[in-house]
Every structure is written in C-alpha cells, then in structure tokens.
Amino acid sequence: MFITIDIKRVIKITAVSLLAVLLLLGIKAVSDHGFMAAMNNSDKHTLVLDAGHGGVDGGAVAVSGEKESDINLSLALKAEIIADFLGVETALTRTEDTDGAENGEYSERENLINRVDTVNSVQNAVLISIHQNKFPSSIVSGAEVMYSDNIQSKQLGLITQDNLVSELDKENRRVARKAPTELLLTSSVSCPAILVECGFMSNPDEAIKLSNEQYQTKIATVLIASYIQYINQLSSI
C-alpha cells in the first residue's frame, strides 16, 4: 500500500540518525565498554526529554518568525525516535505545541513547576532540557550546555558540550557551565540534569540551520549519543 510522506520522512530521519549514532558510538562508546553494556545499564534509567516553552510561550523568536518552542519540540521528537530505535527508555514533558495552562491563564513559573513534578515522578530519570538561545547581538552563535549543581549533571554536561562542538561546530569555543540557580528547572529536579541551548535564534544564519530537519537530526543524534556515553561511563564507575 501507499506510504504517507510523513512515514517516509520518519524512516529517512531514522536511517540517517542510526548511521550518525553508529558513527558517534563507534568513536565514543564502543571503544570503552561496548554498546551492549551501555544499553543494559540504560535499562535502569529513563531519559526525560524536555522541549522548552510551547503554546502561548514561543520562547526566542527568529527574525524569520520561527519560534524556539517549535524547534525544541521537533528536536525532542526526533531524539525520541532515535532513542526508541536504540532501545533507550524515554519520557517527554510535552509532545505537542501546548503551554499546559488551565483556564487559559499561562504562568511561566507554574509551567516550570509542572515540568519539575513530571521529571521528579520518573524513576531513575536523567533530564535533557532542550532550548534555543538569544542575544542582543546577531553575531553571537554556538551551542552551550548548562548543568545542575552535582557531579553527574556536570559529567553529562561536559560530554554533551564536547560532542556538540566536535560533531556540529568545531569553531564553537563555548564550554559547559553550571546553570544559574535562578533557572528553576535545573535547580529543582532531583535527577542528573542538563539544559542544552542548541544555538542562537538571534543569529539569522544559525536560526536557519536550527530550522533545518537534517541539522535537527544531527543535534538529536548528538544528544542521544551523549546520553548513552554518559550511561556507559556510569557503568564503569
């Protein structure tokens, strides 16, 4: 029978992703303790993918009108497909363009508290919160990872930043840093957690890249590969 364009797209994304994951894992994980060891250990954990913003809260908006919230969701859904393909357990804080507001009254703080509750309700969770950055100057670019104030989060943050630089943008001089305490999500969850700013919506060139399906697949692949690498390192401690 006919395969819809959507399904074709998913298959294509998955195929490209798998290839990319295998390339990444070939370098980073298999050389240590083996892919299967990482997978066995990941059985005990659930990766929570948090697509930042949503609904009335679009987050950072590019000059082209593209919203951060849509890119965040697209990345989370792609990461979920890749994770599922590799047998990595995931949970998502949102799967559609919603702000979760009841009675139509949106509160960013309430929204974040709900996300914290969702993450904390998942056993042995590891959180990757997906965001895009903005800055008054349109020149600024590059992915940046922030981590919660504990050793596991720092480890996941360092791995992810390193992979984002080496696989996506070797010119990126940013380094992973501790998340400011006023970032409610990373300060309030009880599990290892990072917040990934994948790029700058305020940089027109980077905003175009961030909207590109293939580039999104690469980012999603790096996030999942970094998670597996992190889990793999846990198993060696």
Ligand SMILES: [Zn+2]
């Ligand atoms: Zn954001």
